[in-house]
Amino acid sequence: MNQQRVKRILVACGTAIATSTLVAVRIKEEMAKRGINVETRQCKATEITSQAQDVDLIVSTTPVPSGLNKPVIQTLAFLTGIGKEDVLNQIEKILKEM
Amino acid sequence: MGMALEIKIPLQEENILFLSDAKDSSEVITRLSDALEKQGYIKSSFRDAVLERELSLPTGLELDGQIHAAIPHADIEHVNFPSVALAVLQKPVIFRCMVEPEKEIPVRLVFLLAMNEPKKQVELLQQVATILQDSELLRKLVNSKTGKEVMEALIIHND
Numbered sequence: 001m002n003q004q005r006v007k008r009i010l011v012a013c014g015t016a017i018a019t020s021t022l023v024a025v026r027i028k029e030e031m032a033k034r035g036i037n038v039e040t041r042q043c044k045a046t047e048i049t050s051q052a053q054d055v056d057l058i059v060s061t062t063p064v065p066s067g068l069n070k071p072v073i074q075t076l077a078f079l080t081g082i083g084k085e086d087v088l089n090q091i092e093k094i095l096k097e098m
Numbered sequence: 099m100g101m102a103l104e105i106k107i108p109l110q111e112e113n114i115l116f117l118s119d120a121k122d123s124s125e126v127i128t129r130l131s132d133a134l135e136k137q138g139y140i141k142s143s144f145r146d147a148v149l150e151r152e153l154s155l156p157t158g159l160e161l162d163g164q165i166h167a168a169i170p171h172a173d174i175e176h177v178n179f180p181s182v183a184l185a186v187l188q189k190p191v192i193f194r195c196m197v198e199p200e201k202e203i204p205v206r207l208v209f210l211l212a213m214n215e216p217k218k219q220v221e222l223l224q225q226v227a228t229i230l231q232d233s234e235l236l237r238k239l240v241n242s243k244t245g246k247e248v249m250e251a252l253i254i255h256n257d
Contacts (some may be wrong), residue, residue: 002225014155015173017216018223033171061196062155066219076197079169079223081231082162 001026006037007095010061012048019061023078030088036095057091058096103253107225111245113137113183120185123193123205124149127170130183130210139181139210147172148210158193158203163233165240167207168193169226177214180222184209184248186240206240 009027013019014056024040043051045062058064058072061079071094077084111147113133120126131145148170151157158168190204209226213219229235229252 014151014157015171017174018171018211018213018219021216021220022223022227040170064198065198074197076159079196079227079230080159080161082160 004037006039007017007098009038009040009091009095010048010051010055010058010069011040011042012045012051012058012062012064013042014045014062019079023059023061025093026078031092031095034088034092035065038095042061057094059091105225105229106134107182107222107252108180109182109184109252110137112187113181114245114248115183115185116188116243117185118188120189120191123152123168123170123191126185126187126191126208127152127210130185130208134181134210134212135181137181139177139179141176141178144172144176144212147176148211152193154199156194156199158195158201158205160195160201160203161230161232161233161236163236165207165233166190166193166203166205167209167230167236168203168205169179169209169211169223171211171213173252174214175210176214178210180214180219181212182209182222182226183212184239186242186248190227198202207236 011020011024020042028038052068058070060074064072075087077087127148134140149173157170185208187206191200193205195201195203242248
């Protein structure tokens with residue numbers, strides 16, 4: 001299990017702009033604090049299926065189609081603050097298990 | 099906690115609307131869009147783009163406490179200048195939840211966001227998120243009666 005390699009996260013929101021940019025920036029910052037090197041890719045909700053192939057985790061503010069065979073976190077925590085610590089812990093746990 | 103916080107968002111007093119009887123989310127979005135369009139901040143296509151987006155990708159946010167919000171927005175091609183319009187709703191209007199679209203949320207504050215360079219304007223959204231995470235500030239906003247009160251609440255925020 002190579003914990004040094006860069007982990008890839010697909011960050012999705014409705015129209016691939018504002019919200020996913022914010023979420024991507026926050027995740028990178030927070031994971032860096034926890035010693036995890038993260039690369040993020042942003043996409044629209046409609047592009048999730050086609051963009052999900054080579055990522056370790058999908059984080060989305062909108063519902064994600066089922067059956068992608070990747071860990072998925074659907075959350076508004078980066079906007080509302082509610083459950084943010086739990087989500088960050090969850091992300092860390094998933095990435096460390098890759 | 100005793101912290102003074104200055105919120106920096108491109109919100110002008112004239113784009114703060116106090117709506118006492120808005121019927122639905124479409125009416126709120128329309129009236130906010132009209133305000134920004136009048137000043138040339140957005141193209142005429144913005145309003146319909148936001149309305150359409152809200153139908154399939156709603157922007158309602160359930161917050162910590164009794165006051166909930168929505169952040170309708172659309173793609174960058176409809177925006178001329180980054181700007182925000184805010185509706186303070188006397189009676190809650192239903193918006194559906196961003197992460198759970200079947201869930202209805204009674205919203206009192208609607209931030210219409212016009213952004214055309216998301217990577218530069220991530221700070222705008224971060225500032226809005228800061229507002230949303232501060233239940234004391236949200237209370238001040240819904241209790242405001244004038245644009246001036248809103249602007250003051252956002253510029254100086256003391257606990």
